Amino acid sequence: MKDLKFLCEYLEIECEKNIAIKALNSLSLASNEELSFALKNNDELANTKAAAVLVNKALKDYVPKNSLAIVVDDAKLAFAKLSKLFAKELLSNAKNAIVGKNCNIMPNVHLGSNSVIGDECIIMSGAFVGDNVKIGNKCIIYPNVVIYNDTKIGNNCIFHANSVIGSDGFGYASSIKGHTKIYHNGFVEIEDNVEIGSCVCIDRAVFDKTLIKSGSKIDNLVQIGHNCEIGNNCIIVSQTGLAGSSKLGSFVIMGGQSATSGHLSIKDGCIIAARGGVSKSLTESKTYGGFPIMEQKEWLRMQAKLKRITSDES
Amino acid sequence: MKDLKFLCEYLEIECEKNIAIKALNSLSLASNEELSFALKNNDELANTKAAAVLVNKALKDYVPKNSLAIVVDDAKLAFAKLSKLFAKELLSNAKNAIVGKNCNIMPNVHLGSNSVIGDECIIMSGAFVGDNVKIGNKCIIYPNVVIYNDTKIGNNCIFHANSVIGSDGFGYASSIKGHTKIYHNGFVEIEDNVEIGSCVCIDRAVFDKTLIKSGSKIDNLVQIGHNCEIGNNCIIVSQTGLAGSSKLGSFVIMGGQSATSGHLSIKDGCIIAARGGVSKSLTESKTYGGFPIMEQKEWLRMQAKLKRITSDES
Amino acid sequence: MKDLKFLCEYLEIECEKNIAIKALNSLSLASNEELSFALKNNDELANTKAAAVLVNKALKDYVPKNSLAIVVDDAKLAFAKLSKLFAKELLSNAKNAIVGKNCNIMPNVHLGSNSVIGDECIIMSGAFVGDNVKIGNKCIIYPNVVIYNDTKIGNNCIFHANSVIGSDGFGYASSIKGHTKIYHNGFVEIEDNVEIGSCVCIDRAVFDKTLIKSGSKIDNLVQIGHNCEIGNNCIIVSQTGLAGSSKLGSFVIMGGQSATSGHLSIKDGCIIAARGGVSKSLTESKTYGGFPIMEQKEWLRMQAKLKRITSDES
Numbered sequence: 001m002k003d004l005k006f007l008c009e010y011l012e013i014e015c016e017k018n019i020a021i022k023a024l025n026s027l028s029l030a031s032n033e034e035l036s037f038a039l040k041n042n043d044e045l046a047n048t049k050a051a052a053v054l055v056n057k058a059l060k061d062y063v064p065k066n067s068l069a070i071v072v073d074d075a076k077l078a079f080a081k082l083s084k085l086f087a088k089e090l091l092s093n094a095k096n097a098i099v100g101k102n103c104n105i106m107p108n109v110h111l112g113s114n115s116v117i118g119d120e121c122i123i124m125s126g127a128f129v130g131d132n133v134k135i136g137n138k139c140i141i142y143p144n145v146v147i148y149n150d151t152k153i154g155n156n157c158i159f160h161a162n163s164v165i166g167s168d169g170f171g172y173a174s175s176i177k178g179h180t181k182i183y184h185n186g187f188v189e190i191e192d193n194v195e196i197g198s199c200v201c202i203d204r205a206v207f208d209k210t211l212i213k214s215g216s217k218i219d220n221l222v223q224i225g226h227n228c229e230i231g232n233n234c235i236i237v238s239q240t241g242l243a244g245s246s247k248l249g250s251f252v253i254m255g256g257q258s259a260t261s262g263h264l265s266i267k268d269g270c271i272i273a274a275r276g277g278v279s280k281s282l283t284e285s286k287t288y289g290g291f292p293i294m295e296q297k298e299w300l301r302m303q304a305k306l307k308r309i310t311s312d313e314s
Numbered sequence: 315m316k317d318l319k320f321l322c323e324y325l326e327i328e329c330e331k332n333i334a335i336k337a338l339n340s341l342s343l344a345s346n347e348e349l350s351f352a353l354k355n356n357d358e359l360a361n362t363k364a365a366a367v368l369v370n371k372a373l374k375d376y377v378p379k380n381s382l383a384i385v386v387d388d389a390k391l392a393f394a395k396l397s398k399l400f401a402k403e404l405l406s407n408a409k410n411a412i413v414g415k416n417c418n419i420m421p422n423v424h425l426g427s428n429s430v431i432g433d434e435c436i437i438m439s440g441a442f443v444g445d446n447v448k449i450g451n452k453c454i455i456y457p458n459v460v461i462y463n464d465t466k467i468g469n470n471c472i473f474h475a476n477s478v479i480g481s482d483g484f485g486y487a488s489s490i491k492g493h494t495k496i497y498h499n500g501f502v503e504i505e506d507n508v509e510i511g512s513c514v515c516i517d518r519a520v521f522d523k524t525l526i527k528s529g530s531k532i533d534n535l536v537q538i539g540h541n542c543e544i545g546n547n548c549i550i551v552s553q554t555g556l557a558g559s560s561k562l563g564s565f566v567i568m569g570g571q572s573a574t575s576g577h578l579s580i581k582d583g584c585i586i587a588a589r590g591g592v593s594k595s596l597t598e599s600k601t602y603g604g605f606p607i608m609e610q611k612e613w614l615r616m617q618a619k620l621k622r623i624t625s626d627e628s
Numbered sequence: 629m630k631d632l633k634f635l636c637e638y639l640e641i642e643c644e645k646n647i648a649i650k651a652l653n654s655l656s657l658a659s660n661e662e663l664s665f666a667l668k669n670n671d672e673l674a675n676t677k678a679a680a681v682l683v684n685k686a687l688k689d690y691v692p693k694n695s696l697a698i699v700v701d702d703a704k705l706a707f708a709k710l711s712k713l714f715a716k717e718l719l720s721n722a723k724n725a726i727v728g729k730n731c732n733i734m735p736n737v738h739l740g741s742n743s744v745i746g747d748e749c750i751i752m753s754g755a756f757v758g759d760n761v762k763i764g765n766k767c768i769i770y771p772n773v774v775i776y777n778d779t780k781i782g783n784n785c786i787f788h789a790n791s792v793i794g795s796d797g798f799g800y801a802s803s804i805k806g807h808t809k810i811y812h813n814g815f816v817e818i819e820d821n822v823e824i825g826s827c828v829c830i831d832r833a834v835f836d837k838t839l840i841k842s843g844s845k846i847d848n849l850v851q852i853g854h855n856c857e858i859g860n861n862c863i864i865v866s867q868t869g870l871a872g873s874s875k876l877g878s879f880v881i882m883g884g885q886s887a888t889s890g891h892l893s894i895k896d897g898c899i900i901a902a903r904g905g906v907s908k909s910l911t912e913s914k915t916y917g918g919f920p921i922m923e924q925k926e927w928l929r930m931q932a933k934l935k936r937i938t939s940d941e942s
Contacts, residue, residue, distance in 0.1 A: 090750060090768065091732065104405065108422050108440075108736050110753040110771070122404060125424040126440050126458065126736075126754050128771035128789070140404065142481070143424070143442035143460045144754065146771045146789035146826075158495075160481040161442070161460035162513070164826035167770070167788040170847040170865065178843040178861045181786075181823065195495065198460075198478035198515045199535075199790070201826045201848035201866075215492040219484040220515035220537050221555075221827075223848050223866045223884075233492045237484065238515075238537040239555045239573075241849075241867045241884050243902075256537075256555050257573055259867075259885055261902060274557075274575060275591060275605060277903060291903060292931055302938040303606055309623075309937075310616040418719065422736050422754075436718060439738040440754050440772065454718065456795070457738070457756035457774045474795040475756070475774035476827070509809065512774075512792035512829045513849075529806040533798040534829035534851050535869075547806045551798065552829075552851040553869045553887075570851075570869050571887055588871075588889060589905060589919060617920055623937075624930040 002085060004052060007035070008070065010085065011078050017068060019051055024079065024086050024185065025207045027053070032066070037079040054078045080173035083183035088149065092131050100137065112149065130166070136192065148204060154192035154214070162199050165190070169203040169210075169226025169244060182206060184226060191215075197222065197238070213250075225262060237274070246278075259291075273299075316399060318366060321349070322384070324399065325392050331382060333365055338393065338400050338499065339521045341367070346380070351393040368392045394487035397497035397520075402463065406445050414451065426463065444480070450506065462518060468506035468528070475512050479504070483517040483524075483540025483558060496520060498540060505529075511536065511552070527564075539576060551588070560592075573605075587613075630713060632680060635663070636698070638713065639706050645696060647679055652707065652714050652813065653835045655681070660694070665707040682706045708801035711811035711834075716777065720759050728765065740777065758794070764820065776832060782820035782842070790827050793818070797831040797838075797854025797872060810834060812854060819843075825850065825866070841878075853890060865902070874906075887919075901927075 001020045008015035022033040030036040030050035037054035038045045041062045045053070052068035054075040063069035072078040097111035100119035105111070109123050112131035119137045123129065126144040133147055136155035141147070145159045148166030159165070166188040172179035186205025190212045196202075197220035204210060205227045212218070215233040222236050225244035230236070234248050237256040242248075246260040249268035260266070260278040269285035272278060277291030290299035315334045322329035336347040344350040344364035351368035352359045355376040359367070366382035368389040377383035386392040411425035414433035419425070423437050426444040432451035437443065440458040447461055450469035455461070459473045462480030473479070480502040486493035500519025504526045510516075511534035518524060519541045526532070529547040536550050539558035544550070548562050551570040556562075560574040563582035574580070574592040583599035586592060591605030604613035629648045636643035650661040658664040658678035665682035666673045669690040673681070680696035682703040691697035700706040725739035728747035733739070737751050740758040746765035751757065754772040761775055764783035769775070773787045776794030787793070794816040800807035814833025818840045824830075825848035832838060833855045840846070843861040850864050853872035858864070860878040868882045871890035876882075880894050883902035888894070892906065897913035900906060905919030918927035 091734075091752075106405075106424070108424075108754070110734070110736075124405075125442050126422070126772065128753050142462075144440065144458050144476070144772050144790065148789075158482075161462070161478040162458070162476050162772070162790050162827070164789040164848075167826045167848070168786075168823075170825065170845070172845060172863075174863075178821070179845050179863065193492070195482075197484065198481045199476070199513050199827050199849075203848070217484070217486060217493050220478075220481070220517070221513075221535060221849060225866070235486070235488075235493065238539070238557075239553070239867070243866075243884060256557060256575075257571075257885075259902070261884075274573070294935070298938065302934060305938050306616060306620070306934070307608070310612065310619050420719075420738070422738075439756050440736070458754065458772050458790070472796075475776075475792040476772070476790050507806070509796075511798065512795045513790070513827050531798070531800060531807050534792075534795070534831070535827075535849060549800075549802075549807065552853070552871075553867070570871060570889075571885075588887070620930060620934070621922070624926065624933050 004035070004068075004070075007082055007085070011072060011081060013070070013072060015070075019068070021051060024083055025050065029208055035070075035082070037075040038063070039075060054082075074173065074175065077173040077175060077180055080180040080182045083185065084181070086185055087183040088185070090149070094131070097129070106143075118155065124161075142198075148188075150187035150204070152187065152189040154190060154194070156193045157190060158195040160196060160198040160200075160220070163196050163201070165196075165202050166204045167201065169206060171206060171226065171244075186210070186227070188212075194218070200224075203244075219256075231268065255289075271296075318349070318382075318384075321396055321399065325386060325395060327384070327386060329384075333382070335365060338397055339364065343522055349384075349396070351389045352377070353389060368396075388487065388489065391487040391489060391494055394494040394496045397499065398495070400499050401497040402499070404463070408445070411443070420457075432469065438475075456512075462502075464501035464518070466501065466503040466523075468504060468508070470507045471504060472509040474510060474514075474534070477510050477512060477514040477516075479510075479516050480518045481515065483520060485520060485540065485558070500524070500541070502526075508532070514538075517558075533570075545582065569603075585610075632663070632696075632698075635710055635713070639700060639709060641698070641700060643698075647696070649679060652711060653678070657836055663698075663710070665703045666691070667703060682710075702801065702803065705801040705803060705808055708808040708810045711813065712809070714813055715811040716813070718777070722759070725757070734771075746783065770826075776816075778815035778832070780815065780817040782818060782822070784821045785818060786823040788824060788826040788828075788848070791824050791829070793824075793830050794832045795829065797834060799834060799854065799872075814838070814855070816840075822846070828852075831872075847884075859896065883917075899924075 005015045005018040021035045025034040027044040027048040036050035094113040097115040099117045103121045106125045110128045115133040121139045123141045124143040128146045130149035135153045139157045142161040146164045151166040168184045171182040188210045191214040196218045202224040203226040211229045213232045218236045219238040223241040227245045229247045231250040235253045239257045240254045241259045243262035245263045247265040253271045255274035258272045258276045264281040266282045271287040273289035276289040279292040287296040289296035319329045319332040335349045339348040341358040341362040350364035374383045408427040411429040413431045417435045420439040424442045429447040435453045437455045438457040442460045444463035449467045453471045456475040465480040482498045485496040502524045505528040510532045516538040517540040525543045527546045532550045533552040537555040541559045543561045545564040549567045553571045554568045555573045557576035559577045561579040567585045569588035572586045572590045578595040580596045585601040587603035590603045593606040601610040603610035633643045633646040649663045653662040655672040655676040664678040688697045722741040725743040727745045731749045734753045738756045743761040749767045751769040752771040756774045758777035763781045767785045770789040779794040796812045799810040816838045819842040824846045830852040831854040839857045841860045846864045847866040851869040855873045857875045863881045865884040867885045869887045873891045874888040875893040877896035881899045886900045886904045888906040892909040894910045899915040901917035904917040907920040915924040917924035
């Protein structure tokens with residue numbers, strides 16, 4: 001808990017009213033003990049339950065009655081500055097990790113304080129398990145995997161070597177003075193039966209969580225941005241990149257070197273061909289390809305047509 | 315050795331005849347002590363020497379006389395299930411590793427049981443060498459490189475930091491219930507004078523081996539899928555992805571961010587321009603680019619033509 | 629210092645005159661105690677201050693009077709061979725590292741000889757800091773990061789897990805016999821307030837340095853080639869690849885999976901859309917996209933036109 005008065009002083013602004021702030025959160029998730037920020041007038045702002053909302057002057061009157069509007073010059077920058085104050089300590093000295101039965105924890109493994117490892121897990125040399133991590137039963141963590149603080153992992157998961165789970169998302173408040181880090185106080189949750197390849201990066205959420213649902217399989221060198229949600233039984237082939245807040249349904253297949261731009265959703269059962277660049281939400285369970293994205297059969301037709309045009313003229 | 319009777323019981327099917335099965339293998343590589351599987355009627359099935367072949371009902375009569383047809387609902391799924399039974403233990407406690415003369419093995423290096431390191435090798439902190447690994451003379455293994463069990467490495471090789479050699483290939487038997495892991499019981503072999511960049515991933519084979527031949531050089535963040543074969547003196551530039559069973563001849567150059575789809579071959583001396591997406595076998599030693607792949611000069615003509623068309627109309 | 633006579637003997641060529649050679653360097657950076665090489669007749673050759681220059685016969689007369697022309701069959705190959713002689717020892721046993729006040733150096737961290745760590749740094753388990761590395765104050769080095777010898781890092785930097793700073797650039801002298809390694813005797817310099825994601829690879833320079841200037845932020849799985857220069861406050865999104873000697877101005881944004889071909893420059897404030905492939909220098913502060921690179925608005929028009937053409941004909 002931090003006093004709003006203290007937060008306002010930190011931002012060097014006036015504070016109308018002092019209330020206790022438990023955490024930062026998005027407009028839609030914030031409880032009435034949490035602080036949020038708004039960049040435009042939309043439904044999320046109108047419906048927020050946040051105790052207070054950072055806004056610029058023009059948005060002040062759109063903050064709902066139940067919330068306190070806190071007027072700043074740059075709401076995203078103010079939010080970024082405050083996010084640092086709510087970041088947990090990187091390293092704590094709380095309780096020792098708890099390890100289940102019949103585990104094989106090899107030498108040179110770090111188990112962070114307060115972490116809980118289930119039964120029959122293998123954690124191999126050089127793996128790093130941060131603080132407050134929870135790992136289920138029968139997981140295999142290969143050497144040098146790094147699992148950041150607060151990650152939650154289900155049962156029967158396999159993480160191949162040198163993957164990184166839960167590093168900070170790539171988010172900054174930018175101005176002509178530079179880029180102010182937005183501390184990512186969310187986490188990563190990985191459900192059961194997920195297999196993750198080598199050198200995969202899965203970023204933690206700004207708020208709440210980045211989520212990989214049961215049965216999904218992720219190949220080597222894949223990037224999964226902050227706040228993504230991967231549905232059940234998805235297949236993500238090597239070198240694919242999912243930008244922040246991409247939401248995949250169940251049984252989605254992303255071909256090699258494919259990608260999404262962020263803040264979009266892909267319906268259950270969609271197949272994205274290799275190199276497909278998903279530039280908008282996909283609402284029908286079809287096969288897509290190309291960039292900007294289109295149906296794969298349309299892309300194939302386009303390539304054939306292009307070949308014809310080029311040879312005509314040469 | 316496992317009894318076929320036991321394997322059939324595991325799959326919950328009838329067993330006509332009990333024979334001893336030494337390993338799983340592909341149709342073309344299987345010996346008469348090995349079990350294979352077929353998904354279609356082709357020459358590989360007709361010519362297999364496998365002791366037995368998993369097939370669906372429709373393929374039963376195409377299994378050659380010398381092999382036993384084992385009828386299952388889904389041959390790939392049955393194979394995936396059995397692959398787990400043939401997987402070796404991840405960690406063994408057999409003989410200690412043998413290290414050659416004048417090596418520098420830094421602290422916090424793991425040397426797996428039964429591994430053999432040649433003379434004058436440098437293996438730096440945090441590197442992990444699995445069980446049954448063989449490394450030649452004068453190799454440099456930079457920190458935190460992970461070399462999985464059964465990998466074979468020649469002389470004078472350099473592996474830069476955080477690369478992963480021999481992790482499981484990305485292969486599953488998929489059904490509407492989800493994806494069943496195909497255990498990759500093959501390995502990776504790297505010949506002499508190979509240099510591998512940082513954060514490179516080279517997957518082990520399903521059967522037999524993924525092979526990197528002498529003198530090839532691989533840049534950072536490259537993905538090499540299971541069962542690929544890279545010829546002598548190839549150059550693979552950063553962020554390239556080779557899908558499974560790609561076969562490159564000698565002196566092939568793959569430009570940055572290029573790729574192959576799997577199960578194809580590229581002739582000696584081919585040059586793939588940056589971002590080229592090799593979508594079919596290339597049988598002439600030329601320079602290629604674009605996606606789908608074409609001759610690079612054709613791609614350049616296509617881009618020029620496209621530019622003209624676009625400006626005409628605007 | 630090495631005698632030119634010795635170097636010539638190593639190359640199995642005659643030596644006209646014996647002088648002391650301090651290092652290898654590029655034509656433009658070489659001092660009159662250094663050796664360089666030239667592949668063509670250009671201003672850099674005409675203006676070099678190098679003590680001696682490796683050239684083939686045809687270039688001999690273009691070497692300026694103040695420099696000694698050393699005629700070889702293949703100047704790049706000769707240079708590559710000599711680069712090995714000038715490479716420093718990979719591991720030394722000089723002075724212990726010096727660690728500043730209030731640092732948290734976790735177990736299993738390697739601090740190389742002669743390295744200097746500033747105050748209030750956190751260096752987490754499994755991180756490797758090579759010899760002669762300099763790290764400023766208040767830096768956070770996450771687990772299993774590998775920092776090669778001679779790297780210089782400023783204040784307030786954050787390096788996420790499993791990134792690799794300073795590995796050898798991808799450079800070889802190639803002939804029909806194979807590829808001869810060019811030893812990269814330069815280094816990486818990273819200024820203040822730089823944040824680097826997970827599994828990022830930044831290669832050391834051949835000569836001089838690869839430079840990341842203050843305030844720049846680099847996302848996961850990015851490749852930065854040898855001798856690149858990234859200006860102040862750049863944003864490099866995930867899976868981007870910068871080929872060698874790319875020079876970015878200030879506040880350049882590179883979208884996800886974008887790339888540059890090498891030896892080009894991008895002006896301050898340029899924005900490269902996701903997947904943009906920068907194939908030439910960009911001299912105006914605009915938004916670009918596509919491959920070959922063009923203005924993003926032109927690329928969008930081209931895609932719209934292509935869609936129209938394809939649907940017309942189908």
